[in-house]
Amino acid sequence: MEIVHVYTKLRSEFGRQCRFSDRPAELLLDVPPDPNLAQQFIQRTHRDQAVQACRDMSEHQVNTERFESESCGINHVEGGWPKDINPDEMEQTIRFRKKVEKDESYGNSLLQLGGVMDYCIRQNNSLDIYEDGFEDEDEVDDSPEPPSAKTINVFRDPNEGRRTVTGLSWHPDGGRKLAAAYSCLEFQRSCGDVSLDSYIWDVENPNRPEATLKPASPLVCLDYNPKDSHTLVGGSYSGQIAYWDTRRGSQPVEVSSVEQSHRDPVYKIIWLQSKTGTDAFSASTDGQVLWWDVRKLSEPTERLVLDPGREGNLDRALGAISLEFEATMPTKFLVGTETGLVLSCNRKAKTPAEKVVCTYDGHLGPVYALQRNPFFPKNFLTVGDWTARIWSEDIKESSIMWTRYQMSYLTDACWSPVRPSVFFTVKMDGVLDVWDVLFKQSDATLSLKVCDAALYSLRIQDNGRLVACGSQQGDATLLEICGGLSTLQKNEKSLMAAMFERETKREKILEARQREIRLKERSRSEQSREEETGREEGEDDPQQLIASAESDFHSLVEAELKKREKDVSEEKDAAESSP
Incomplete structure (x- = not known):
């Protein structure tokens, strides 16, 4: 039996019928441009890119397919035995060795291989296989081009509230990424709706950050782990220490407790040279230097009170603004204080009187920057008030070199990692100064107006070519230095x-x-x-x-x-x- 069902629906329920006609175009709406809306947009930086019309590779019958290689391996316990020999049986292996040693081909093979090995050993002794034939080619003559720098990218804070870029850190593997800490350090400023996030930027993509760091309190400083490029440690405005693993997301893996942390903002944190690669130490204006193991941030592993009287009295301690550690001097470190003093400390000392070795007094205000020369560790650079000074550990009374007093306050400085005579400084008027003391000592070799806002942070890439400057308005500007200032002379x-x-x-x-x-x-x-x-x-x-x-x-x-x-x-x- 055949069942038939008929479904009916009115034509009007399908919608209006489309009727197409051939007619000229007509203007339905005309919206004139509003010049006031142009202020809400930011013009993107122009970039020149070459375009080739033809294909990169032509198709031809002689083109071969790409060879795909595969890596594989085996666990080698004791090899070279036949299938019928069990390597675990001592009697079988001894019997097989005696049988092989009695064979005539065994002696002939040893004589033949011995001659080849003797020739290789004698050749290795007669020639220095580790000799660098192009050692002199690394150092080139002074470039005739004038000193210059150009802006490559500008990384702007994605949030509406203006926050200062208080800390910068380059990715240890090639410097392809830049981590920036954002915080508001203005006293008693209302920060109710301001974001707490900090970001990791890709140097090729200034439009949006590659990763986000979400601390419980705004980050004042942060530092990449030189042994593990996926981990960072940061110091927050509340005095807590936070540890991130970028493979685990934006939230910190470990956070120190408020009771065991600093009582003031952490202005500097540095990774230490250790076997585990998990040790760091931090400095704050509460007058303490704390050592941490990021695997367990419940309490610091060690504590130092910056008492100039060498009695360990926290009430008379000097607030720390900057910190310096050199891997070649594992027991020594330098601390820059709010009063303009630089303290040279010894971590391995047993008593508080021995931990503060000596002091260097040379600035009228806080020591905002402190770094040893990467080629001459006995000499270090400091920045405070309106000058930058170069010190020697052998001279306690005064610095050995200094710049003239500038018209604007200096906020940060660092040495060039490739040229021992070049260092960089940034100022409150938004100017980046490059100093080459071999070329000129009275004035900067290059002064560049980076932005209209004050510059607060400065970091240079390991190759000495790229420099990042953080401003008060939340902009991190990336500049490329010319070859004359970034190549060893x-x-x-x-x-x-x-x-x-x-x-x-x-x-x-x-x-x-x-x-x-x-x-x-x-x-x-x-x-x-x-x-x-x-x-x-x-x-x-x-x-x-x-x-x-x-x-x-x-x-x-x-x-x-x-x-x-x-x-x-x-x-x-x-x-x-x-x-």
């Missing part, structure tokens, strides 16, 4: 070593002279004090006062008599000589 290391040694000797001579002057002044003051004391004691005795008055009177009388006798003799001589 001929004899630069020896010339810089001679300059540091000469300036150190000069400061030592000046220190010795100043010490002698102070000793002479001290002896004079003590002598004058003794004379005044003796005079005061003499004035107390009336007999001595009478005796001193009589001696003064007799001396005046004798002087007057001698003067009269002399006048009389002169008059007689004049009378006798006259006609």
Whole structure:
């Protein structure tokens, strides 16, 4: 039996019927441009890119397919045995060895291989296979081009609220990424709706960040792990330490507790050179330097109070703004304080008095930047007030070199990783200065206006070519330095070593002279004090006062008599000589 069902629907329920007609175009709406809307858009940086019309590779019958290789391996316990021999059985292996050693081909093979190996060993001893035949080619002559730098990209804070770029850190593998910490350090500024996120940028993509870091408190500083490029550690405004693994997302893996952390913002955090690669230490304005193991941030592993009296008193501790650690000096580190002092500390010391080795006083304000020269670790660079100074560990009284006082406050500085005589500074007026002390010491070799806002942070890539500057308005500007300032010059290391040694000797001579002057002044003051004391004691005795008055009177009388006798003799001589 066949069942038929008929479904009916009105034509009007399908929608209006389309009726097409051939007619001329007509204007339905005309929206004129609004010039006020142009202020809401940001013009994208122009980029020039070459385009080739033809294909990169032509198709031809002789083109071969791409060879696909595959890596594989086996676990080798003890090989070379036949299938019927069990390597675990000692008797079978000894029996097989004796059988092989009795074979004539075994001796012939040893003699043949011995000659080949003897030839290779003698050749290795006669030739230096590790010799660098192009050693002199790395150092090129000074480039004739003038010093220059150009802006490549600008990484802007995606949030509406303006936050300062307080910290920057380059990715350790080639510098393809740049991590930036955003925070508001203005005192008592309302930060209710301001975002807490910090970002990791790809240097080729300034439109959006590659990854986001979501701390519980705004990050003031952060640092990539030089041994593991996926991990970062950061110091927050609340004083806590946070640890990230970018493979696990945006949330921190570990966060230190508030009770065991700093009491003020963490202005600097650095990874330490350790076997595990998980040790770091931080500095804050609460007057403490704390050591951490990022695998367990519940409490610090070690604590140092920056008391200049070397008593470990936290009430008299100096707030730390900058921090410096050199891997070649694992026990030493430098701390820049709010009062302009630089403290040289020893981590392995047992008592608080021995942990602070010495101090360097040379700035009128906080030491915002502190870094050792990568080629000469005994010399370090500091930035504070309106100057940048170069110090030597052998001179405690004063710096060996310094810049002139600038018109604007200096906020950060760093050495070039490829040229020992070049360092970079940024200022509150938005200017980046490049100094080459071998070329010019009184003025900067290159001054570049990066932006209108104040610059607060500065980091340079390991190859010395790219420089990142963070501003108060939340912009991280990436600049490329010319080849003359980012390529090692001929004899630069020896010339810089001679300059540091000469300036150190000069400061030592000046220190010795100043010490002698102070000793002479001290002896004079003590002598004058003794004379005044003796005079005061003499004035107390009336007999001595009478005796001193009589001696003064007799001396005046004798002087007057001698003067009269002399006048009389002169008059007689004049009378006798006259006609």
